[in-house]
Amino acid sequence: MPCLPTHNNTVSRLTELGTFVFFAAMFAVLSGYSYGGALLLLASLIWLYQRPAREALHADDRRMLVVLALYFIVPTGMTLWLGNNPTDIDQYSRALLAIPIFLLVLAVPVRLSTIWAAIALGVTLSAPLAWWQIHIQHMDRASGFLNIIHFSNLTLVFTVYCVAGLYWAGTQGQHANRWRASFLLAIACGLYSMIVGGSRGSWVALAPVIVVFLLAFLTRRNIGRLAAIAIVGIIIVASLFALPDSTLQERYDQAVHDVTLYQEDQADSSIGARFEMWRGALHNLQQQPILGWNQQDYTQALKNQVAQDTLDPVALAFSDNLHNNYLQAWVFTGLPGLLALLALYGLPLWHFAKQLRASNLTIRVLAFCGTSTVVSYLCFSLSQVILRRNNGIMFYLLAVVILWGALRQQHSRNPEHLHGLVQGA
Template identity: 30%
Template sequence: MIRWCRFSASALLFSFLSLLLVFRYAYVVLPLVAAGLALLCVLFWIVNRESRWRLDREDGAFLLALLVFAAVWLGDVWRTGVWPVGEGNQGVGLPLWPVLAALVLVAWRQAPPRPGFWWWGVALGAFLAGGLAAYEHWWLGRWRVGNGINAIPFGNLALLLGSLSLAGLVSLSSARNGLRLALGLATAGGLLASVLSGTRGGWVVFPVLALIVLLAFHATRPRWGRFRGSMVGLVAVLVAMLLAMSLIPGVPVKGRLSQGVANLQEYAGGDAGSSLGVRLEMWRAGWQLIQARPGLGWGEGRLEAQRDAWVEEGRFHSGISRYDQLHSDLVDTFARRGVPGLLSLMALYGVPLWLFWRHWRKSGDDQTRALALCGVLIVVGFVGFGLSQSMLRDVRGLSGYLGLIVGCWCLVKGRCRSVPG
């Protein structure tokens, strides 16, 4: 049973990573299948007492962060009677997703996926995202690509998959040439998809992610200094490649940057109707909502009602009423669920970040350190993305974050048991 559960976990993790941005319903189909199989495995182990549970204090902290975030969100739904719907009414069950993630974590800790499925899944997912973006932009003539979904989460997730590929390329000193080539192509594919999506927030976050990878490389340099020259050269090539992608005629980078500057000038002049102007107005409204009710927040539905009432009074631009969120996970969560919501969000970020960083710093195994580095990049990436977009209120954003951190954590802990010392 353990072997079957481990194989299914590996296959589902690979499928989730590779299809998240390619198959439109991968964000919901694969997690539900994973949760269903996880429940069957857990029930079988409970009934048959097949083996001892592998959960420890670190797992308990991870599970607590997931369940507290879900509990606070569900408590908000209970007090208001309103469920979040998300873009296109696709996010009705969002508050329950961390519970499903906790169930999958329990099962996958007992039968963890194999690391190879992670690396090949990340590589294929980033590469396919880049290929799809190129097809949409140069063949279909779309200025901003997104595979039929919001271009912002598409570009952010593609960039993150490319960054994870870069982490594997730099960190896995014993990887075979085939995997190295795949990770190199995937890094380029993820960056290309981000560039063609026109997602400006991701371009701000990428230098931070690249710096973390370089610092991690520098810290491990004494172990495999012979790779230093080639890796530094590779990173330089990737940076040059990113700049080259940005300068290709027709690519939205220059236009999006120019548009951002013009939007700021318009907003300073009193015109808040532009894309960036409306976002700044949402943040301004969010801050006033927080000041009015910092304790428990306004709640699902009530936040939108108060915001729209202020719009009718002429306090904010009417464009902010088109959205069901405030374009910032931090601002939206604080304004909607108050201090408890803010603390639960900090735990959802902070607990995994601390645990991944701890394993990266203490482990003496290259594979474990590479996986732990990926965990750090995932959390830092979503923190950065969430400053200018409510990624955790987006169906693919929340699914992507939970799937990535849970899968990566189970791999890290699985390596800890298999590596001596």
């Protein structure tokens, strides 16, 4: 295994601090993730300025750099070519800015205890804020400092991390019980925040994430214990549905009501509007499947459909936001933009997932966290344009590169695991 490049204390401390702030301040501080991201970018620029001696990158690392660059270049080029909203380029630029951070975390180790402490603290702090919004401000749904949908989605991701953290805690010797207690508290807070946030998109991600969890951790020896935990979980969920004024029951009933209305040709509801937006997009993509649409031309096409009574007028209210990241990319950045998006999801998914059964438990836990991040975003993207918002794209990019870097550092300490990875690259 090649030696890691040298780095000074300033860079190391900034990297550690930036990582901690990114996760810990995600929910309880307004734009807290941005402060962490800014610290990591600063550390990466200082590190690059010092021109450290760098060994050749591994094949997956090089592929990831290409994907990050393409996610900036391709959608930006298509946006300019089609004459669409140039403000969207600001979000694509996050992928470009992630490149030096990616190089940084590959070279400069961040202690796993820092990452796990920040994750547990971050989601734990979400609960008091959610409680305040529901019980003091009397909001219908908690949104933290993000928005309602992203608050629920990201608390789900953090909660899933903490479930995996319980396995990592078992490697911490005399400190194991302290870590377990911290993760259990964080899981409870995360579940509370996710429930009072009330985003149904979070629920969609649960089943695939559970499948990933079983792929990573299910063995013959623990099947009984995991089955018992699953039964307890089902009982808890059923109890939450049965509670008076249950948020879960209310959101479920609303979903059923929306679908029923749509079947009766009434599309003016949260789910019904989405169905109409997607129907309009799929119809218009048949005419421009490769290059996509100019925004104004697309809006006019929707108006024509409405005038012909083949589309509900509700679709016009969201002509620039299709509430589906895949359709959004395809319509407004063409097939090249859609392929760039799929690569941004697909490569990290492949990289993390192929390590889900690693014999080293820490590597397996980190691989699970990375895989569950991508799988969750694949699901979130079905009902919202999550990468169009700053918190959505920044969390995805930085979480992926930080977990990737942490995984690479673990491989440097366990070269026998890296050998198999490189052989398959």
